[in-house]
C-alpha cells in the first residue's frame with residue numbers, strides 16, 4: 076500500500092512522517108472510534124442514501140432496487156423512464172459489480188466504456204449481484220438502480236470515461252485529508268485506485284492539487300488525456316467539506332471516508348461512505364494521517380456543529 080513512500084523512507088522516517096499503517100489503522104483508530112453496530116449504516120448504500128437525504132445531503136437518486144431473484148425481470152419496468160442509469164450492489168466495494176449504462180435504447184444497453192450489452196447480460200449481472208458475487212463476504216445482496224451522475228466540466232480533461240470523485244477522511248467529525256480520484260482507461264470508468272484510477276491529494280483548506288499517484292507511483296499528468304494534474308482546483312470546496320462533516324453527524328462513526336461526486340447540474344453529492352477507508356490517500360498527500368489525527372486530538376475543539384467544524388478547518392493554521 077505505502078510502497079512508494081517506503082522506497083524513499085526508512086521505517087523510522089515513515090514513522091516520523093506520521094504515516095498510518097494498516098495495523099495501527101485497524102487497532103488504534105477504527106476499533107476505537109467506530110462501533111461495529113454502526114457499520115451497516117455505511118456498508119449498505121441504500122441505508123446511506125436514506126440517512127443522507129434525511130439530513131439534507133443530496134445523493135444520486137434511487138430509481139429502484141431489486142432484492143429477490145423473481146424480481147429481476149422487473150428491471151425493464153423500473154428503468155422505463157430512463158435512458159441512462161447505474162446498476163450496482165448495495166454492499167459492494169472497490170468498484171466491483173458497478174455497471175454504468177450511459178445509453179439504453181431499443182433493448183440495447185451501452186456501458187460507459189462503449190460496450191453494447193443485451194438484456195440477457197444485464198439480467199445475469201443483476202442476478203449475480205443478488206447472489207452476492209460482488210459483496211462483502213459473499214452474502215446475498217440487493218441491486219440498486221440509481222441515476223447517472225454527470226460530472227462537472229471542470230474534471231473533463233482529468234478523467235477518462237467515468238465519474239471522478241473526492242475522497243475525504245473525516246476524524247471526529249473534522250475533514251482531515253482529501254484526494255480526488257480520476258478514472259482512467261484502465262479503471263473502466265470507476266474511480267477506485269486499485270482498478271487503476273489516478274489519485275491526486277488535495278489541500279484540505281483550498282481543494283487544490285498537491286501530489287498525484289498511479290498504482291503506487293508518483294504521477295503529474297493524466298495518463299490518457301495528458302492533462303496537468305497539478306492544475307486541479309476542486310470547486311464548491313466548502314460544500315464538499317460540509318458533506319464530509321455531516322457524514323459524522325449522520326453515522327456517529329469517528330473515523331470514516333466520504334466519497335463525493337460533483338454533478339454538473341446538482342452540485343456536490345454524497346456517493347458513498349466507508350468505515351475502513353484505504354491508506355493510499357497519504358501517498359497522494361505526501362504526509363501521514365497519524366500527524367493529522369494527533370493534531371485533532373490535541374488542538375481541535377469538541378462539541379462544535381458540522382458548520383463550525385468546517386469553519387475551524389478552513390481557518391486552522393496547519394503544520395503542513
Ligand SMILES: Nc1ncnc2c1ncn2[C@@H]1O[C@H](COP(=O)(O)OP(=O)(O)O)[C@@H](O)[C@H]1O
Pocket residue numbers: 135161163167168169170171173175221222223224225237238239240258264265266267334346347
Ligand atoms: N450514479 C453513478 N453515476 C456515475 N458513476 C457512478 C455512479 N455510481 C458509481 N459510479 C462509478 O463507479 C465507482 C464505484 O461506485 P461506488 O458507488 O463508489 O461503489 P464502490 O463501493 O464499489 O466503490 C464510482 O467511484 C464512480 O466512478
Ligand SMILES: [Mg+2]
Pocket residue numbers: 169170267334347
Ligand atoms: Mg466507491
